[in-house]
Amino acid sequence: MSAVELQGLRISIDGRQVVDDVSFTAEPGECLAIVGESGAGKSLTARALLGLLPAGAVSRVERLSIAGTDAAQLSTAGWRRLRGRGIALVSQDALAALDPLRRIGREVAEPMEIHGLHPSDRRGRVLDLLSAASMPDPERRARSHPHELSGGLQQRALIASALAADPAVLVADEATTALDATVQARILTLLRGIADSGRAVVFISHDFAAVRRVADRVLVMRAGVVVEQGTVDEMMRAPRTEYAKQLVAASTPAPRASSPGPGATLLRAFSVSKAFDRPAVVEATFTLGAGRTLGIVGESGSGKTTLARMIVGVQRPDSGALEWASPQRVQFVHQNPLGAFDPRWSIGRSLREALLAAGVRRGERAARVAELLTEVGLDPALASRRPRELSGGQRQRAAIARALAADPQVLVLDEPVSALDPTVRQHVLDLLVRLQDERALTMVFVSHDLGVIASVCDDVLVMQHGIIVEQGLTTDVFTDPRHPFTRELLAAGA
Structure with a gap:
């Protein structure tokens, strides 16, 4: 059974179609990347998987199954029950997503409290999750507030929180965009490990350089439509559409030929x-x-x-x-x-x-x-x-x-x-x-x-x-x- 099965997703905002007939599946143990420039509809598609579309957005879908749950007709309460346990989100701006007044350990424990999980040993579970997210010195970091952590550590804390209720699907929306190269590499390795552990990971990005390090398959979106899809190897070696070719080329800029002399x-x-x-x-x-x-x-x-x-x-x-x-x-x-x-x-x-x-x-x-x-x-x-x-x-x-x-x-x-x-x-x-x-x-x-x-x-x-x-x-x-x-x-x- 697919961890995610989406058919015929359409989203409109103020009467304008912004996502049109998007369909895909994501399997357990697989990382599916959705790639495109700003405005392509990739983040709206991801938000539809979580029942978190912005106010004013109207969606229609032929089928949406998340971890075996028919989510197409879920009520608000039903979505609350599904989020955290069935599907969880890691957003781009970890500092904005984390409560600035709450310590990291409390943040990671919240999904367990919401879903009534691990009541007897939540502290031990929090430390295990932080360790699994490659958080150095998890005991000390659990007592820290978000502003006391670097961007990379904030992102790891957010990943630990997303995994707290053991979801079948993890959505990572531009989760490495603003990170330094070495920190980005570590987070991408962590996300790849999460997929290898048996979860489905939906990775939203505009950068093929990041996608090639973490994904198995790729959907390329433009103006709300899927224009191309295939394995990472196929997309990197021989993209078929001109748009995908531009995205791949722009993710690997050519070195500048510079003159050897320093000049004045x-x-x-x-x-x-x-x-x-x-x-x-x-x-x-x-x-x-x-x-x-x-x-x-x-x-x-x-x-x-x-x-x-x-x-x-x-x-x-x-x-x-x-x-x-x-x-x-x-x-x-x-x-x-x-x-x-x-x-x-x-x-x-x-x-x-x-x-x-x-x-x-x-x-x-x-x-x-x-x-x-x-x-x-x-x-x-x-x-x-x-x-x-x-x-x-x-x-x-x-x-x-x-x-x-x-x-x-x-x-x-x-x-x-x-x-x-x-x-x-x-x-x-x-x-x-x-x-x-x-x-x-x-x-x-x-x-x-x-x-x-x-x-x-x-x-x-x-x-x-x-x-x-x-x-x-x-x-x-x-x-x-x-x-x-x-x-x-x-x-x-x-």
């Missing part, structure tokens, strides 16, 4: 250090070549963003020095453009404010706004929209346009594509390479994604615990890594 030195860093409650950057020494792109790579907490902020001048080093060869106009592009823009202002107004700060005359600003939007591949008509009315890729392009308003010589970009779909990510990376050539820009590119670093960066710094453990030409570091941590990063991203 624009910036020298001498033993730069910065500490907050603990050391963030420790005696960082490096150079930045004019017209080149320097990648800074490392896990969360490695100090890469702090180092980037010191390059921009937002933060000052506690010791050491950053010496520019000559005065430079440096602009920063944030990781989250939605948070960086004023939500009350139109994109055009934000760009006009940037042009005002750059000294552009009032009468010239409207034309310059149109020119900047065109330069980053956006329709100038989008100037009238607010940030929330743009897609993620459009917002990131608008953020780059705002940075360009000051006519910078150096762009510092902090994880500018980490939240984007692979094809959108590739478009933004191609844009940055084009802008660098056209404007003779020097760039500093912060990322935890080794594929991104390889595709855009000439040189790279590898950071761990605030220390630069390896640096050099990107091609040299990636083909012949010397430090064990660099080798671990590359193995995790392979």
Whole structure:
């Protein structure tokens, strides 16, 4: 018997069909991946399996069986009984999913309490679940609050909670998207082990690089429709549709061919250090070549963003020095453009404010706004929209346009594509390479994604615990890594 059997799922929102005639099965011991870009309908499909569609969504289904239960006609109370025991969810944002006021052990125990399971030894069961989720020092972590854990540990706690009532089906919705390469690899290994233990895992993702590490079969969705399906090997070797080919190619970006010469030195860093409650950057020494792109790579907490902020001048080093060869106009592009823009202002107004700060005359600003939007591949008509009315890729392009308003010589970009779909990510990376050539820009590119670093960066710094453990030409570091941590990063991203 299939753990999941879905036939003829249709979902509409405000009269618009967003999922159309989706059907599939997932077997015990199998990981089924549903892949597609934002808006493909994959997360709505997953939510339909859990009876958790958003308000205003209307669904119809010919058949829905979850762990032997006919779920097509379940009442609200019936869904509550099924969730946790029959099917459970691991969501993308673990910090938002975990109760910030509740300790981790209590969070993991809740599904057992709801379903009346293990009343005599819930504490022992909680520790066993945390251990099974590869949580280090489970006794101590069970007493922690979510904010005291790293992103990877939060995700493991969420997985332990999802498994607490022993569900037959686990739905993982973009559960590894925002994680560092090494942490992502560990979570993917954990999910694969959960499938191998006999559960069905439905893995929602936009990234074939993650899918190939965990899944047995793949459904590719676009605009609410399944456009292709097959085994992982078939999809990676010979996808049939052009859309699937684009997704596979974008998940494995081609390395950039960079010139071996460093060029003129624009910036020298001498033993730069910065500490907050603990050391963030420790005696960082490096150079930045004019017209080149320097990648800074490392896990969360490695100090890469702090180092980037010191390059921009937002933060000052506690010791050491950053010496520019000559005065430079440096602009920063944030990781989250939605948070960086004023939500009350139109994109055009934000760009006009940037042009005002750059000294552009009032009468010239409207034309310059149109020119900047065109330069980053956006329709100038989008100037009238607010940030929330743009897609993620459009917002990131608008953020780059705002940075360009000051006519910078150096762009510092902090994880500018980490939240984007692979094809959108590739478009933004191609844009940055084009802008660098056209404007003779020097760039500093912060990322935890080794594929991104390889595709855009000439040189790279590898950071761990605030220390630069390896640096050099990107091609040299990636083909012949010397430090064990660099080798671990590359193995995790392979």
